[in-house]
Amino acid sequence: MRRGEIFNLKWENVDFDYGFIEVLESKSGKSRRVPLTETMIKLLNDIPRESEYVFINKETGKPYTDIKHSWQNVCKKAEVTNFRFHDLR
Numbered sequence: 894m895r896r897g898e899i900f901n902l903k904w905e906n907v908d909f910d911y912g913f914i915e916v917l918e919s920k921s922g923k924s925r926r927v928p929l930t931e932t933m934i935k936l937l938n939d940i941p942r943e944s945e946y947v948f949i950n951k952e953t954g955k956p957y958t959d960i961k962h963s964w965q966n967v968c969k970k971a972e973v974t975n976f977r978f979h980d981l982r
Contacts, residue, residue: 909934
């Protein structure tokens with residue numbers, strides 16, 4: 894998924910019964926379904942449902958808009974260089 898799709902993901906678009914995420918607003922303008930792995934289902938089930946959004950900033954209660962500094966810190970601690978968030982796609 895694209896960064897913006899992840900940041901704006903709402904619980905209503907996560908289908909645990911059938912194991913997919915429905916992306917309604919994609920870059921192409923078409924909706925699509927992204928399959929969930931068992932690991933991802935377990936991780937999502939561990940997230941408290943404190944908002945309509947899946948990933949929220951605990952300080953603001955709103956969805957994240959950027960994780961640049963956090964991403965840089967994770968890559969540094971993992972000793973990974975020259976790797977962008979987009980490279981995960």
